[in-house]
Amino acid sequence: MAKKERVLVLGNQACVEGAIYAGMRFYAGYPITPSTEVAEGCARELPKIGGRFIQMEDEIGSIAAVIGASVAGLKSMTATSGPGYSLMVENIGYAYMTETPCVIVNVQRGGPSTGLPTKVSQSDTMQAQWGPHGDYTAITVAPSTILETVTETIRAFNLAERFRTPVTVLLDEVMGHSRQIISLPEPGEIEIFNRVKPTVSPEEYLPFEITENYVTPMPAYGEGYRYVITGLTHDQKGFTTNKPEEIAPKLHKLRHKIIDYKDEITKLRAEMMDDAEIAFISYGSVSRAALQATDIARKVGVKVGCLQLQTIWPFPDKEIAEICGGCRKVIVGELNMGQIVNYVRSALPGDIEVVPLQRYDGEILTPMQLIEKLEEVL
Amino acid sequence: MATAVKEKQKSNVVLDYLRPGKAMPTVWCAGCGHGIVMNGIIRAIDKTGLSKDEIVMASGIGCSSRMPIYLDFNALHTTHGRSLAFATGVKFARPELKVMVVTGDGDALAIGGNHFIHACRRNIDITCILLNNYIYGMTGGQGSPTTPSQAFSTTTPYDNAEKHFEPTKLAIAAGASYVARTTVYHAPQMEKLILNGLLHRGFSLIEVISNCHTYFGRLNRQGDAVKMINDFKERSVPIARAKSMSAEELEGKIVTGLLHKKETTEFCDVYQSVVDRVQKGM
Amino acid sequence: MSNTGSDSTADSKQAPKASGKFKWQQGDPLPLEINMKWCKACNICIALCPKQVFEPDRDGKPVQARPEDCTLCTICWVHCPDLAITSSYK
Numbered sequence: 001m002a003k004k005e006r007v008l009v010l011g012n013q014a015c016v017e018g019a020i021y022a023g024m025r026f027y028a029g030y031p032i033t034p035s036t037e038v039a040e041g042c043a044r045e046l047p048k049i050g051g052r053f054i055q056m057e058d059e060i061g062s063i064a065a066v067i068g069a070s071v072a073g074l075k076s077m078t079a080t081s082g083p084g085y086s087l088m089v090e091n092i093g094y095a096y097m098t099e100t101p102c103v104i105v106n107v108q109r110g111g112p113s114t115g116l117p118t119k120v121s122q123s124d125t126m127q128a129q130w131g132p133h134g135d136y137t138a139i140t141v142a143p144s145t146i147l148e149t150v151t152e153t154i155r156a157f158n159l160a161e162r163f164r165t166p167v168t169v170l171l172d173e174v175m176g177h178s179r180q181i182i183s184l185p186e187p188g189e190i191e192i193f194n195r196v197k198p199t200v201s202p203e204e205y206l207p208f209e210i211t212e213n214y215v216t217p218m219p220a221y222g223e224g225y226r227y228v229i230t231g232l233t234h235d236q237k238g239f240t241t242n243k244p245e246e247i248a249p250k251l252h253k254l255r256h257k258i259i260d261y262k263d264e265i266t267k268l269r270a271e272m273m274d275d276a277e278i279a280f281i282s283y284g285s286v287s288r289a290a291l292q293a294t295d296i297a298r299k300v301g302v303k304v305g306c307l308q309l310q311t312i313w314p315f316p317d318k319e320i321a322e323i324c325g326g327c328r329k330v331i332v333g334e335l336n337m338g339q340i341v342n343y344v345r346s347a348l349p350g351d352i353e354v355v356p357l358q359r360y361d362g363e364i365l366t367p368m369q370l371i372e373k374l375e376e377v378l
Numbered sequence: 379m380a381t382a383v384k385e386k387q388k389s390n391v392v393l394d395y396l397r398p399g400k401a402m403p404t405v406w407c408a409g410c411g412h413g414i415v416m417n418g419i420i421r422a423i424d425k426t427g428l429s430k431d432e433i434v435m436a437s438g439i440g441c442s443s444r445m446p447i448y449l450d451f452n453a454l455h456t457t458h459g460r461s462l463a464f465a466t467g468v469k470f471a472r473p474e475l476k477v478m479v480v481t482g483d484g485d486a487l488a489i490g491g492n493h494f495i496h497a498c499r500r501n502i503d504i505t506c507i508l509l510n511n512y513i514y515g516m517t518g519g520q521g522s523p524t525t526p527s528q529a530f531s532t533t534t535p536y537d538n539a540e541k542h543f544e545p546t547k548l549a550i551a552a553g554a555s556y557v558a559r560t561t562v563y564h565a566p567q568m569e570k571l572i573l574n575g576l577l578h579r580g581f582s583l584i585e586v587i588s589n590c591h592t593y594f595g596r597l598n599r600q601g602d603a604v605k606m607i608n609d610f611k612e613r614s615v616p617i618a619r620a621k622s623m624s625a626e627e628l629e630g631k632i633v634t635g636l637l638h639k640k641e642t643t644e645f646c647d648v649y650q651s652v653v654d655r656v657q658k659g660m
Numbered sequence: 661m662s663n664t665g666s667d668s669t670a671d672s673k674q675a676p677k678a679s680g681k682f683k684w685q686q687g688d689p690l691p692l693e694i695n696m697k698w699c700k701a702c703n704i705c706i707a708l709c710p711k712q713v714f715e716p717d718r719d720g721k722p723v724q725a726r727p728e729d730c731t732l733c734t735i736c737w738v739h740c741p742d743l744a745i746t747s748s749y750k
Contacts, residue, residue: 068468091460390748403697403698565739
């Protein structure tokens with residue numbers, strides 16, 4: 001086998017590569033630092049493969065166009081940062097309700113409000129789950145390297161198509177703007193999932209059917225299945241409903257189609273966890289520092305491990321409890337004032353001490369800071 | 379896409395386009411002009427010869443936006459004001475579909491104002507039917523961007539201190555290539571203007587003045603549906619005649635007909651030519 | 661259509677046909693079919709009919725009181741907000 005070509009790739013460009021690999025053929029977005037290179041990459045690359053790029057008038061319109069393109073049959077994506085994500089939450093909620101697959105990339109910067117456009121943060125972690133109002137269960141993935149940005153973006157599309165739901169890819173300014181030399185996956189190397197199409201006749205088709213495994217086939221507009229897509233609570237035919245016996249099953253589906261299949265969604269990377277007494281738990285760019293800190297501490301004999309959450313939502317509580325079951329303490333490193341630390345706390349038994357390590361001044365957590373915290377709690 | 383215009387039409391053609399399984403009558407008040415517009419839209423679509431599968435009807439939130447639920451097309455009932463942005467995604471993803479948007483004055487011009495002007499600017503091939511009844515009906519009669527100065531609504535209980543939009547002027551200024559206005563009294567004209575809007579390649583806006591006697595009519599002492607519809611007739615001036623009238627003479631009038639038509643390039647077509655060029659390596 | 665008035669009334673009971681000069685006669689099916697379940701008694705057809713064919717019933721819904729005056733001009737059915745009026749003649 002020929003040796004793979006090695007290329008220097010920017011994080012945001014890696015996201016574009018992953019999306020196109022996954023079959024993304026429609027991008028709508030609005031410029032915002034530090035995500036703009038995703039839009040620029042799509043504007044450049046999509047015409048080459050017959051795809052479509054559009055710069056919309058704002059982020060609300062961007063996610064609306066993405067959803068429109070998805071129901072028309074194209075895999076679609078948008079990318080933004082916190083202020084833009086805040087504008088998008090209205091229609092991300094619509095995508096949850098209408099079970100429309102799409103991918104939203106959030107290259108996080110500091111907040112609240114316009115905050116720190118050029119500085120790193122992970123303070124939109126909660127927003128990725130709880131952005132829109134109402135009850136639903138979100139899927140959020142978070143890569144920590146440039147190669148993972150490719151593969152996790154592919155995974156985000158696969159999950160969106162498999163579960164008919166919007167999926168958020170959480171990057172951050174450091175992830176989006178760092179470069180690494182990587183080998184891109186070859187065609188066929190990573191499996192691509194495409195949405196299930198109906199096999200029944202249009203007369204028999206129920207667009208929001210609650211099936212046993214919650215998989216509801218989805219036709220594209222123009223394929224002969226004419227139905228209503230509405231953000232109002234609807235029955236299995238798609239018609240709006242006020243009936244309690246139809247409302248509860250719909251909401252039940254939005255939750256259980258995700259949490260009942262958490263095993264398919266959850267992905268973690270555990271390094272040196274087998275005999276670890278102390279674990280770093282982190283995600284995104286912090287995981288790179290945590291891995292380096294783990295390496296350094298191991299060299300001097302400290303039994304420390306590193307657990308990276310590649311899936312943040314639904315929260316992998318069961319897996320964290322399994323992997324960290326033998327630890328005395330865990331250090332949860334985040335670039336925010338503590339968004340997952342309480343989830344970790346409730347996932348673990350009370351005798352495992354959960355130590356927060358937070359930074360929210362626009363700078364990264366360095367390996368040395370993680371080691372200092374480790375020394376503190378040893 | 380078929381472009382042959384059907385000349386003969388049966389009176390009961392409207393029944394062929396109702397969505398199976400959706401109970402009639404509609405949610406609208408007795409005499410609501412929106413039903414007259416739905417009636418006209420169906421007749422216009424039927425004359426295009428397009429199949430139901432080819433048609434996407436998007437809408438936002440409000441009385442007018444309930445329409446796609448009743449009609450047997452691909453229906454996209456979206457969030458408030460956003461229908462044109464959703465429709466842009468549909469049309470751009472699958473340009474072979476005929477995409478229509480049904481919207482109201484609040485939906486299109488207040489919360490959706492930004493999407494409205496940019497859809498006009500792009501000249502994307504969407505037929506937008508704006509049902510202007512000068513008020514928010516579904517939420518109970520609040521002032522909208524087209525509520526005339528000094529008109530009453532539940533949020534302008536003493537007077538409307540604001541000035542109103544003329545959506546057709548806004549659309550023309552923003553770049554729409556087919557802009558027309560009519561009223562629900564002028565049902566045959568409405569049908570013709572919608573038909574021509576559907577046949578036009580580019581962004582078409584057909585503003586239809588509709589009656590909300592329940593709120594606008596009651597709060598402004600304009601009477602019932604019949605009285606309001608007859609009032610539209612009295613106040614209407616065809617564009618040909620309006621051209622020779624002064625601004626004072628046109629005060630309070632509704633100028634009807636095809637107000638603006640421009641042959642220009644359409645967004646999806648131009649993008650496709652870019653794709654073709656890029657793929658040829660040019 | 662080239663049907664004359666007398667031709668079209670001769671066998672209108674069998675096959676109602678659209679005609680340039682529609683003339684209803686006693687014994688023919690009524691010119692219009694009104695779906696009373698969909699009708700909301702808005703009065704628009706009654707008011708806009710140029711020939712005053714309709715009278716309101718007790719609920720305000722239209723009754724074809726003067727069918728002989730109906731010309732199938734289309735005004736009632738294109739203005740019906742509830743799609744409740746059709747005609748088997750046209």
